[in-house]
Amino acid sequence: xxxxxxxxxxxxxxxxxxxxxxxxxxxxxxxxxxxxxxxxxxxxxxxxxxxxxxxxxxxxxxxxxxxxxxxxxxxxxxxxxxxxxxxxxxxxxxxxxxxxxxxxxxxxxxxxxxxxxxxxxxxxxxxxxxxxxxxxxxxxxxxxxxxxxxxxxxxxxxxxxxxxxxxxxxxxxxxxxxxxxxxxxxxxxxxxxxxxxxxxxxxxxxxxxxxxxxxxxxxxxxxxxxxxxxxxxxxxxxxxxxxxxxxx
Numbered sequence: 194x195x196x197x198x199x200x201x202x203x204x205x206x207x208x209x210x211x212x213x214x215x216x217x218x219x220x221x222x223x224x225x226x227x228x229x230x231x232x233x234x235x236x237x238x239x240x241x242x243x244x245x246x247x248x249x250x251x252x253x254x255x256x257x258x259x260x261x262x263x264x265x266x267x268x269x270x271x272x273x274x275x276x277x278x279x280x281x282x283x284x285x286x287x288x289x290x291x292x293x294x295x296x297x298x299x300x301x302x303x304x305x306x307x308x309x310x311x312x313x314x315x316x317x318x319x320x321x322x323x324x325x326x327x328x329x330x331x332x333x334x335x336x337x338x339x340x341x342x343x344x345x346x347x348x349x350x351x352x353x354x355x356x357x358x359x360x361x362x363x364x365x366x367x368x369x370x371x372x373x374x375x376x377x378x379x380x381x382x383x384x385x386x387x388x389x390x391x392x393x394x395x396x397x398x399x400x401x402x403x404x405x406x407x408x409x410x411x412x413x414x415x416x417x418x419x420x421x422x423x424x425x426x427x428x429x430x431x432x433x434x435x436x437x438x439x440x441x
Contacts (some may be wrong), residue, residue, distance in 0.1 A: 196233055204233045211242045219249035237266035248275065253282035270297040274308040281312065286319035307334055307343045311350055318354065327354045345375035349382055356389075365389050 196204065207229035214222035226239075226246035233239045244259030257279040260272045277292040292298075293313035301309060310329060317326035330351045334343075352367035365386065372382040 196236070200232060204229050204236070204239060207232070208238065208242050211246055215246060215249050219246065222246045223250045223252075235266075237263045240266065241272065244272070244275075248279065248282075251282065253279045257283070270300045271305060273297045273301060274305055274312050277309065277312045278315070281316055281319060286316035289313065289316040290320075303334070304341070304343055307332075307347055310334075311346065314350060314354065318357070323354060323358050327351070327358060330354060340374045345371050345379050345382070348374060349380040349385075352382070352385070356385075361389065 195201075207225045210225040211222045211229065214225065223246040226243040229239045230243045240259045240263040244256045244263060247253075247256035247259060257276060260276045260279065264270070264272055264276070273292065273295075277289040280286070280288040280292065289312055293309055293316070298306060298309050310332060314326040314329040317323070317329055330347065334341075335347055335351055337344075348367055348371035352364045352371055355361075355367060356364035368382045368386045368389070371380055372386065375382055
């Protein structure tokens with residue numbers, strides 16, 4: 194659907210703000226998405242952006258409605274995994290699992306299929322099926338040494354599931370593998386590894402400041418003592434002068 198030039202520019206400006214703010218300020222991104230939605234609700238890209246903004250603010254019912262609308266407009270199954278994750282967010286993991294078995298999954302690209310696997314494993318965990326979640330994540334993509342954009346998250350999810358099952362040594366191994374692949378810091382695998390190894394981080398800067406304060410305290414105290422002594426001597430001299438004047 195084409196829009197008049199001025200309207201198209203207004204919509205584009207709001208969509209740019211959604212993309213810019215969705216990670217750092219999702220509520221503000223959501224506000225911009227609502228403006229774009231009011232201006233052009235029949236544009237698939239607007240419905241998709243509104244869906245992601247709602248998803249980022251945990252408005253899962255609203256997000257699901259927008260994703261469904263975008264899917265109807267485009268005929269694409271690209272949003273299928275995030276739609277399934279909305280079902281999880283709404284407390285319906287069994288629906289997410291049902292979606293994982295639908296024909297749409299076979300139409301997804303490799304990244305989409307991995308994302309669907311992550312959602313399905315999460316749904317298994319929601320239902321208390323931790324062992325099934327582990328099996329769901331075991332795949333050729335997990336076993337591969339090749340690194341793709343989704344690799345860190347897949348390895349991390351597997352490590353987290355292993356840890357939930359009490360398989361700590363295996364979890365440590367896979368958190369390490371996730372960290373190796375995570376060049377952009379998409380996960381907190383390093384923190385999880387440190388936690389497993391009992392490493393505690395301290396605020397070195399804060400300690401340095403405390404040490405500086407401690408080091409300055411004796412000197413400051415000595416300066417204060419000398420200052421007090423000088424003040425007392427001065428007061429004593431002034432008293433003696435006053436006494437001398439009185440006697441004369």
